[in-house]
Amino acid sequence: MKENPRDALLRVDMEAGRLIKDGFLGEDHRPLSDIISQDLDTLAGLQVSHVELGRAMRRLTRKGMAAIGETVDAGDYLVKTEEYMGWLGCPFKDARRAAKRNTLVRDKATNKEMRWSDLTIHLIEEHAFFQGKGSAFRLEPEALAAFLGLPGALVPQDE
Ligand SMILES: [Zn+2]
Incomplete structure (x- = not known):
């Protein structure tokens, strides 16, 4: 699919060396809209929304913020x-x-770890953008959902 002009401009800033050193796209040459829509399809199959994923990530990051730089016990996870x-x-x-x-999170049961930045949370929650394939910061929607125990609720609720 041809990239629309607005996305083409956004894409330039996502390349390595623009806003952040490694960029957001990795080796992914697909138009932004294709990257996003394919990940949305994956999530639809899992019956999880990018908003739910972002919120679960943010809750874990908030747990870690209780003691910056220390490992914090957050129920099923350890968070730093x-x-x-x-x-x-x-x-x-x-x-x-x-x-x-x-934020670095470890699932106590499996010892599996995932890490993300606050910007990554925002990109997922607001833009359904998990970053391009090959990007060092890409989180695969399926792996992320499984890690966070979604759908369901392994991640402790704040409220
Ligand atoms: Zn944004």
Whole structure:
């Protein structure tokens, strides 16, 4: 499918060396709309929404924020969140920005680990953008949903 002009512009900023050193696209040459729609199809098959995934990720990051740089017990998971100076702007140019904060989560039962930044959470929650194939920060929707125990609710609720 041909890329629309707006997406083509967004895509330029997602390449390596623009907003962030490694970019958001990896080796993925598909139009943005195709990357997003294929991941949405995967999620539809799993009956999980990108918003639910983003919220579950954010809840875990908040647990880690209780003790920055330390490993925090969060029920079925261990969470370690680290913060750095500064902010990262959203490449979709919605005037949103994310603190430079990384979260490493380990599932106690399986010892499996996943890591994400606050910007990654925003991209998934708001834009259904899991990043391009081959990007160091891409999270595969299926693996992420399984890790977070969704659909269902392994991740502890705040409220
Ligand atoms: Zn955004």
